[in-house]
Structure formats: C-alpha cells, structure tokens
Amino acid sequence: MSRTAQNIKFIRQHYGISQRRLASLLNVSVRTVQHWEQADYAPSGPAVKLIQLLANNDAVFTELTSIEEDEAIMYLAHDDQAFTIMGVPFRNEAEYRATLDATISNMYEGFEPTVADIELAREADDLGRPLTGAEVLAKINARNSVPNK
Incomplete structure (x- = not known):
C-alpha cells in the first residue's frame, strides 16, 4: 500500500x-x-x-x-493594485490589508459587508485610531436614520 x-x-x-x-x-x-x-x-x-x-x-x-454544500461562495470585491475594497479606496497598503483581513475574517462569522461598512472602516483609518463603540453606533444610527420631512 x-x-x-x-x-x-x-x-x-x-x-x-x-x-x-x-x-x-x-x-x-x-x-x-x-x-x-x-x-x-x-x-x-x-x-x-x-x-x-x-x-x-x-x-x-x-x-x-x-461549510454546507449549498452555501454560497464568499467573495469580497477588492483590488490589490488600487487598494480598493468594494470600490472604496484606501490611502496605503497597510490600511487596505488590515481592513481586508478584518472584513474577510468577519465574513466567516456570517457578516455581509456593505459599501457603507467599508467606508466606516476607512474612516477609522483616516482617524489613525479605531473608532470607539459609541462612534460606531452613532455612525450606524446616522446612516439608518430617516430624514425629517
């Protein structure tokens, strides 16, 4: 054998x-x-x-x-040359890679990112520090709020 x-x-x-x-x-x-x-x-x-x-x-x-046999294949649109995720540009490779890795890791847990989620992650990169829980919640609430008529 x-x-x-x-x-x-x-x-x-x-x-x-x-x-x-x-x-x-x-x-x-x-x-x-x-x-x-x-x-x-x-x-x-x-x-x-x-x-x-x-x-x-x-x-x-x-x-x-x-992994279930009928489970959809996960794919996150990204461009390693342009440093974009779902069309959202990042300033440098380090920020791009960190966001890409974090997003993909969360996708294994069932997270389905939106462009707004990627933009939120980029905002944290722009600040040079992670957003606090309160900042994230405020941004999500602002994004989900309906404007007054």
Missing part, C-alpha cells in the same frame, strides 16, 4: 469519518476515495492540498465540516 493511501486512511480514522464523508468534504466521489485508499491512483489538483491540510491541521477539518 502506498504512503498516500495509508495517509488517507489515517485521516479518516483520525477524524472518525467514513469514505462517504471524506468524499463529501473533498468534493469528490466515494469511488474516488476508494481508489485512493486502494492505491489505484493518487489524488491530484486541489484534493492534494486539502488532504495535506487535513493531515496537518484539525482546524481545517472543523472549517470544512462547518
């Missing part, structure tokens, strides 16, 4: 999952996992990277199992 086949079996045993469950996590067929474990052929493409990650990091397994 090849080392790859042994590693795939080890991964399943380590996480206590079936071939069917591993196939689902890797988005391949059960038969493909069976072929890998029987050393008929080796994984290729993105499956190789996912298997390597699963073998070395339990957090990857947790993340993969938390």
Whole structure:
C-alpha cells in the first residue's frame, strides 16, 4: 500500500469519518476515495492540498465540516493594485490589508459587508485610531436614520 493511501486512511480514522464523508468534504466521489485508499491512483489538483491540510491541521477539518454544500461562495470585491475594497479606496497598503483581513475574517462569522461598512472602516483609518463603540453606533444610527420631512 502506498504512503498516500495509508495517509488517507489515517485521516479518516483520525477524524472518525467514513469514505462517504471524506468524499463529501473533498468534493469528490466515494469511488474516488476508494481508489485512493486502494492505491489505484493518487489524488491530484486541489484534493492534494486539502488532504495535506487535513493531515496537518484539525482546524481545517472543523472549517470544512462547518461549510454546507449549498452555501454560497464568499467573495469580497477588492483590488490589490488600487487598494480598493468594494470600490472604496484606501490611502496605503497597510490600511487596505488590515481592513481586508478584518472584513474577510468577519465574513466567516456570517457578516455581509456593505459599501457603507467599508467606508466606516476607512474612516477609522483616516482617524489613525479605531473608532470607539459609541462612534460606531452613532455612525450606524446616522446612516439608518430617516430624514425629517
């Protein structure tokens, strides 16, 4: 039996999952996992990277199992050359990267950013310090208020 086949079996045993469950996590067929474990052929493409990650990091397994098959792919419109997020420009790469990383991290928790959210983050960068909770709340309330007629 090849080392790859042994590693795939080890991964399943380590996480206590079936071939069917591993196939689902890797988005391949059960038969493909069976072929890998029987050393008929080796994984290729993105499956190789996912298997390597699963073998070395339990957090990857947790993340993969938390993603529902029908869940939409998350994407945040950004431009690494122009330092823009959802069309909102940033003054420099440091502010752009910090905001991009923070926004994406929150998206994993279900946050769906709007352009106004990105502008709010940029305002904090313009101040050179994080906004206080009161400042954030005031800005959100101002944004959500309906003008008097």
